[in-house]
Amino acid sequence: MKRILIVAALFVCCLSLTSCADHTEVNDMNVVVGLGLDETKDGMTRVTAEFVNPQNSPISGGQGGSSGGSSKSKAYFIRDTTGPSLEDAIKQFDQILPHRMYMAHNTVVVFGATYLKHGIERAFDYLERNRYLRRNQMMIATTGSANRLLAAPTDPEPTNAFGLRALAEQAAATSPVMDSEQLHIIKQYLSPSHAPVLIWMDLDQKGRPMQKGVALLHGGKIVDYLDLPHAEGLFWLKGETHQIQVSVPCANHHKTTFRIVRSNTKVTAIQNPHHKLTFIVSLQGTAEIESFCSTELFDQTLYQRISQQVDTAVLDKMRQTMKTLQTDDVDAVQFAAQLYRHHPQLWRKLKGSWNQDFTHLPVSYHVHIQVERSGLIAQTPTRWLEDQGKPPRVQGGGAK
Amino acid sequence: MSEMSILFALVLWFAQRRQLRAAPIRERVIWYAMVGLAISFAFVISWHLAPNLQPLAWIDRLFDPLTHKLYQIL
Amino acid sequence: MQIQISRVQLITILVWVVLGTGIVTIPAAIAQFTIHDAWMIPLFFLFGGGGVALVAHLFMKTFPHQSLAQAAENSLGHIFGSGLVIWILIWLYLAVTTIARELSAFATTVILPHTPEYVISAFNLFVVAYLVYLGLEVIARVNEFITPLVLISVPILFILSVRNFEFEQFLPMFADGMSPIARAAVVQLLDYSLEMLIVLQIIPTLESPQTIGKDILIASAIITGILSLIVTLTVGIVGPSTSYLNYPVLEIVRSIRIGKFIERLDTLYVMGVVSTLILKVAMFHYCLCDTWKDLFHLSSIRLLAWSGGLVVWTGSLFLFGNMADVYHFIMDTAPIYFLLTMVGIPLLLIATQKLFKK
Amino acid sequence: MKAKKLIGRKLSNIKTCRSQRTHRKLPHPTSGDATERTLPAQIAKVQEWIEQEWHPCTDLQFRTLRVNQHELLLVWIQGLVAKEYIQSGILQPLLSGDLTLETLRDVADHLQTVTIDPIHTLDDCNVALEDGKVVISLDGQSRGLAVDVSKIPGRSLEKAENEPTLHGPQEAFVENAATNISLLRKRIRSPRLKIETYILGSYSKTSVSILYIEGITKPALLTEMRERLLRIHTDMVHDLNDLQEYIADEAFTLFPLTEETERPERVAANLLQGRAGIIADGSPFCLMVPATFVNFLTSPDDYYMQYSLVLPLRVLRHVMYWISILLPAMYVALLTYNQDLLPTPLLISVTAQHAGIPFPTVVEALLMLAAFEALREAGTRLPRAVGQSVSIVGTLIIGDAAVRAGLVSPGIIIAVASTGVASFTLPALGLVSSSRNIQFLFVIVAGLLGLYGILLLGMLLVGHLVSLRSFGVPYMSPIAPMIWSDMKDVVIRSPWWAMKRRPRQFEPQNPVRSDRMPPGPKQQKRI
Incomplete structure (x- = not known):
């Protein structure tokens, strides 16, 4: 018995000495639910990340809601960083935010017009390689900046990224063309046609997100936007x-x-x-x-x-x-x-x-x-x- | 890693010392040889000697050409 | 007490001996050569299984109630026999280190990225050594215990993922002729199906050794079924990305999203794979220790299980500098190496016995 | 060698089916040389010897009688005998008439009691006194009589409290072995029910009996049991638990390797499955061997309910067992390592709950589990009325206050409480206590490696479980090794008519329950 105790004690010792590297408490992390990619004028990548603000989320009994009230009572908060590339910019979040960035719950990736123009395939390697990002995240194109789309309120859904995702899913129910999940986009990108189609969302006059149509890409670069009436033709073609x-x-x-x-x-x-x-x-x-x-x-x-x-x-x-x-x-x-x-x-x-x-x-x-x-x-x-x-x-x- | 291997070896020795004492000399020799080998591997790794050694080179040289030939035939 | 491995236990052991790493690596290995035709490659596994069954059956007929190492020594004499056994020993050691390395790499890549690999590997091999220390019977029973759990949970994961399945990914068929198909079949035929031949070492412990050929065939049929399902799903869901993914099957599970609650189930899948992988490593480690025991005529493997585990632990990190080394070994070295070792040696023994020891 | 002499010996052999306790050549621990000493012929010497031997024992009582010039000595221990029986069975017949009591035979012929045994040695005399018999010595005779008028104090039959059921018989074993055996005899009315009695413990001289059914129980099992029992050297057998620790296959395990029950009908059913029972005097339980893991997840109620209703309950219990081990560990793993497995809304909710809690989740879990254990322990030790209020105070008030004070998060309270509830669904106390200990181990590894740690420890646990054996029977059978025909009573309980054979895992000598096919619904005629 003594022998077993000593062995167990030694084992636990070396366990605790070397392990625990992956230990993160839920409070010590910022849960990312949306990412936005823009390109600045000097060719840098600006990453906008939407984080959950758990204290204000109605799920946890916070007052929640994004309309009305000050920005403090929102169920989410938004930060952005700029870097030469996507991964550089994401790394900078650790410098401006007190907690570790946790990307496993990301649901949407919004590509701003500038980023689309210079090719979204720059992001593919990172998006596919990162173990936290799942291939079921929704990719959304916008003609404005990704930053603005992610900041817009989507009542009654308190967390904007979920609202965007729900809008995109609603569209995807009508036609697979609107199905803008990463898995689907990458398949289109790798197919001989080499022409992925992303869902296109923009803000309306009142500053709320709306489905506008689809963005046509050749390779990773934007070629054209089709508004919804024209996109319907594509639905039937496909x-x-x-x-x-x-x-x-x-x-x-x-x-x-x-x-x-x-x-x-x-x-x-x-x-x-x-x-x-x-x-x-x-x-x-x-x-x-x-x-x-x-x-x-x-x-x-x-x-x-x-x-x-x-x-x-x-x-x-x-x-x-x-x-x-x-x-x-x-x-x-x-x-x-x-x-x-x-x-x-x-x-x-x-x-x-x-x-x-x-x-x-x-x-x-x-x-x-x-x-x-x-x-x-x-x-x-x-x-x-x-x-x-x-x-x-x-x-x-x-x-x- | 080398420290950890030594720690494990010690723990192992401690846990099995009674069995070891009871075992015939041949088994004891093998046991010590194995533990020694394990620790030396660990040291080779932690001193970053492993990349220069290519311990599997002999087997590569033996079988790689044959496998490539097989792929070529197919 | 006499150890007796029942037929059901033998079949579950065989299934996980192949599928433990097979689920993780075979789809990726196949996708190196072909994607649209990948679904038909696992069917070739039946040929491999048939060959293995034949070799095992012949071996059992020639050397009833003898393990591979014992047979080598009995038919070739002490010196040559020992030489062959040492060769087998090296083969087993390389095999078990490869698998152990695959296991630790999988775990660290997928769920514990910040923990050093050698720590994870140490824990894995602690479990393996414990199972081997408890004996073959315990390994067989753990197999029996785990198999139903895996068989219940894995299909659920796959059913959930079928939503993303596309038949178009299988077209065009035979676009590049038969050559890629044949090449893609090499690894699973010569690496994975030959791994089943390690049961030659445990023949003395089988409850009914005379049915070994039949059992291997049943196991190969099960493996073929599961592999076909997996490969088909992988290609149908992930499509051309299969060729650049390290763990394509994982990607099937990662793509699941049904409603807001059923998603990100990949950790559960990893748990299932790791448990079967540990069983595979345990089986190989047991055979390694058992061969060692036969070579030196030791009384038991209880001392070898732990010290051997230590060598496998450090060896798996020492022999392979990175994952490229592992894949190089599997793709380029192993096919012929495995063929010569696991088919060549038993056939050599059988021939010697038949010719000279009538 | 000396010690070897002191151990109990098997007294009745298998053929003679005696449950009565008889002693022969049993040494007295204090006077080793008493073994061979015969009883002196003079009753004064006898009295002197006994007084010396038992001094000071104020409960020893003597009575001398003079019947027609013959002097008789009666010795007994107060409290162990029924005085009214001495009165009516011994004194009245001897003093009633003009008797000639030349020999002990004459005395015996006149006594109106049931059991009379001869006494040859002083040691026999001691044993008889210890057993609550009256020793009668006749002057001039170097032998004596032991007259059984014992009335050893004990309680009467009561309801089974530790294994309560809704249906079925309710009576439970008591501390008296003879009563317990009679409870079994009542249920198995066959001479094939065999009882072998051994005396263990040099001071306590506890009678320990092996019960089995001849022709069903595997003989090798019985040989093994006898060997293991006879290996015991101790001064006292307190309870069956001592025995179970002495005879269990594996010392270092948290799992119970023998099954304890207080329900006689359960023992009877198990004996007919090919198992064997052990009863010790002074313990209101029966130990059943071999025990397998699934035995601990079956409740007696399973057999008194319609079989189709048992299936969901059995499944529930199997699931609850693993929940009772894994739930707190899962909670810790999900909150500190594998947050991706949580649905996003749930993650947001637990994050908000956990904000401001001073401890890491793993410490929180360990604290709450320890607190729960303390409450449970307090609840069992206190009188029932107080115990309930303690548990209410503990769970409701302290728990609520701790959450309000921000010491722990509501989530961990839910997890720990659900674990407690899950463990209460388990019918066997032995398994509950083991799962309570194992859950701590799992919480610790979950804090170190997350779900991966849980998986690795789970593999170790499964490896350990399947390596265990109870009297040669694999502990996890019929699951691993798989015995398909025995799966009828694991997750499901088949209808009685479908269980035509006894479980194969116990390798009964006669595997068939009945030589005719028991009627299933199809064989019966419609009326």
């Missing part, structure tokens, strides 16, 4: 979508609005006998009527007609977006990846000239959207006011 509204103008200055419940796109590359490469985009989907402009009777022919209207509306948007993409020469639709997956030999041949080829690539579209439902009502209520809208009167006794 694949599955859920619950997107489309409006078709009517003759009487009203419009009919549809909700495309779900749609699915298939892209196939065809090499015709003249060695001309064509892409065929075929889209299938179902839609529901949200509002209807005329008082026409709902019958099969009308369903068919309005289905065609939706098809055209969707087709126009796709064409328009494709045109933008081709002018910008950014293969955000992942055509190259598609080509590589199904015709690897052909892709190898075209690889070198893909950038030139893409700009005038012929694309043909097949769109078929089935309008399936008309909501809770079958006719427009105003139809009752018109004569032909009323059911036939009973004439001469006996029902029809």
Whole structure:
């Protein structure tokens, strides 16, 4: 027994002498929930970090809330540092903050316009290598500075980074194009198309964050921003979508609005006998009527007609977006990846000239959207006011 | 690391000294040889001699060419 | 008391002897050569398993109730036999140091970055030496105890990660022909499947040695299944990044995020991997000590377990300066080295026995 | 060699199935040479010798009788005998008529008592007195009689307090071995229930009995038990715990390697599984061997409830066992090393809670655990009424005040309290105490290495657990080594009709419970 005690004591001694290096109390760390990257005029990287302020978080019974009150009562606080590179700037947080920086809970990375311009791939190595950062963090592009976006209030969510993340997730539910998680971005970056698409958020006039659309990148550099209406075209070009509204103008200055419940796109590359490469985009989907402009009777022919209207509306948007993409020469639709997956030999041949080829690539579209439902009502209520809208009167006794 | 290895060796000796005394000479020799080897390794590491030694060089020279040939065949 | 290892225990031992490091390294090793076709590589493991089963079966038929070291001495005589046993001993030592180093590197890289590696390694080997000190039976039972826990928790982690799975990552198939596939299969065929042959050393303790070939086949089937699942998921979820990641499977778990509460589960995964890795190191360390025991005709391995653990601890840090050395050893040296040692020596012994000692 | 002579010997062999205590050739510790001394023929000498031997013992009582010129000496120890029986069984018959008491045989024939044993030596005489018998010596005879009129003080049967159940029988063992054995006889009415009695302890002379069922229990187990019991050299056996420490397979372990129970029906059921029991006089418990880990997680209630209701309870208990060991350590690891595992809102919440607490989490946890242990200890030592108020004061008032004063965080109170609750779900006290000690070790390693430390210590613990054996049976069976057929009574409790065989882990001689298939629901006719 004595022997065991002595051995145990010695063992515990050498344990405590050499270990504990990773020991950090929860109070001795600053929990990072959001990171923002900007580039200053002199080419330095400015990192904005959003930290949780636990005392004021409503989760822990603090008064919380970011609107109203002084900045002291916010559930988060923001600091920024500047350095020649991302990691240098992050290192400086240790010089300005009393506690250790803890990045494992980071949820968003916001890229400011200046950083986007000079390429976000500079950050990829750090973001992928760091053991604390998970690949499920959301990457957000902004036309202003990342600093401003991270500082804006996102009521009712008290912590801004969570608000931004929730906004981005809401967008991602409609289409995978808006899915801006690092895992997804890196996959797009590494694919033959080499064109990641980031969600684009900016502040509105009142200084609140809003989804604006998508940022198109070639490699890591920003090429163009697509606002939401244009981004929809990209959604349909790229694949599955859920619950997107489309409006078709009517003759009487009203419009009919549809909700495309779900749609699915298939892209196939065809090499015709003249060695001309064509892409065929075929889209299938179902839609529901949200509002209807005329008082026409709902019958099969009308369903068919309005289905065609939706098809055209969707087709126009796709064409328009494709045109933008081709002018910008950014293969955000992942055509190259598609080509590589199904015709690897052909892709190898075209690889070198893909950038030139893409700009005038012929694309043909097949769109078929089935309008399936008309909501809770079958006719427009105003139809009752018109004569032909009323059911036939009973004439001469006996029902029809 | 060298200090730690010596500490461990001492602890080990202390814990097993009765078994060691009971063991035949051959086992004792092996035991001491192993512990000695371990401590010398530890010293080699903590004096930063290890990078110059390349203890696995002989095995590399024996098998690396063969493995590369295998990869080439495939 | 006579030690008896049941068939279930043998199979669980075999599974973790391969998968302990296999889960950590095989996907990365495969991704060095191919990514889109990676999913089919683990299927080749069955061939490796079949070969290993054949060798083990022949060995068992020729030398019933003898361990590898005993057989070497019996069939080749004291001098040549001892020479071969020393060769095996060196092989085992290199294998166990490699695995121990992989284990400590994994733990320090992933969860305890500020703690010095040699401290972590010391703790790992303390546990290993304790298990070996308690004997093979205890190692087998710990295997039996841990396996269900791992089998319950790991699939849950994988099911949670399926959300990010994309089938497109497997296209195009055979884009670069068969050559990368064959190369990618080398490491797992010649490194990992041959590791199963360490059971030749524990043949005398088996409850039913005559079924060893069948047991190895069952174990290889299980391993093949698990490896296929893992590799497929890795490629489907992580995609081309697999080729530059050190621990691709970890990345599957790290990418999980469901709601606000189910995320960052990678520490749990690391715990599972570390526990099976410790079992693997323990098994190799046991075989090392047992071979040593056979070579010097010692009475027990109780003294060797601890002092040997000390040598493995310092050796794992001394032999490999950095992780590149470890990967170099696994990728470039080990395939032929393992083949010559673990297949060559048993076959040599069998042939000698058949030819000269009829 | 001397010591060897002093140890108890097996008195009744296996074939004779006697639970009665008989002594032969048992040396008296103080007078070593008394062994061979025969009883003197004169009763005056006998009285003189006994007085000398027992001096000063004021509870020793003598009575001389004169019946038709024959002088008789009655000796007994006050308090151990029932005086009314001496009156009615010995004095009245001897003094009632005109008897001729030439030989001891004559005396014995007239006594109206059940058990009469002959006494040959002075030592027999001592033993008989110690046992609460009346020694009768007839003048002129160099032998004596030991008449059993003993009434050894003890309590009557009561409800089982340490292993309470809602359903099923309620009576518990008492401190009297004979009563306890009779409680078992009541349940197993078969001559195959064997009882072997040994006398252990040179002063206490405690009778220790091995109970088993012939034809079911593995003979090797019995041989091993006999050997281990006979190896004991001591002056006193206080309780079964002494025995368990003497005979356990492994000395340095925190885990109980034998199972203690106070419920006779539980012993009966276990005997029929192929285990063996040990009963010691003076201990209201029965020790059952071999014991396996899962035995400690089964409650007697499991067998008195519908089997399908037992499954969730068993699962709960298995989970609670590990929680009772790991929860405080997990709390420490999550707060000081592996903060990434916590969901972000929870992390924010614990960070806010922990702000301003003067101690690091690990110290906080150790303090609170120690405080909890102290409260528990205080609660058990105090009278029941006071004990409850102590626990209320301790848990509610002190805990609340400590949190308000900012000494500890609310989180650690929750963790420690949940650990306590988890440990209370465990049915066996032995396992509870061990898990309370192990949790401290886990907290310390969690403070040193976080979850990694917990994992490593967990591996050591599992290694230790599976290396343990209880009388040759692996402690963790049927989990590791896996015995699939015995898993019927581990996490689930199969219906009785499905448990057709006795557990294989105890290697019973006769593995089948019944030679006919017990009826399952399918074999029964619909009425």
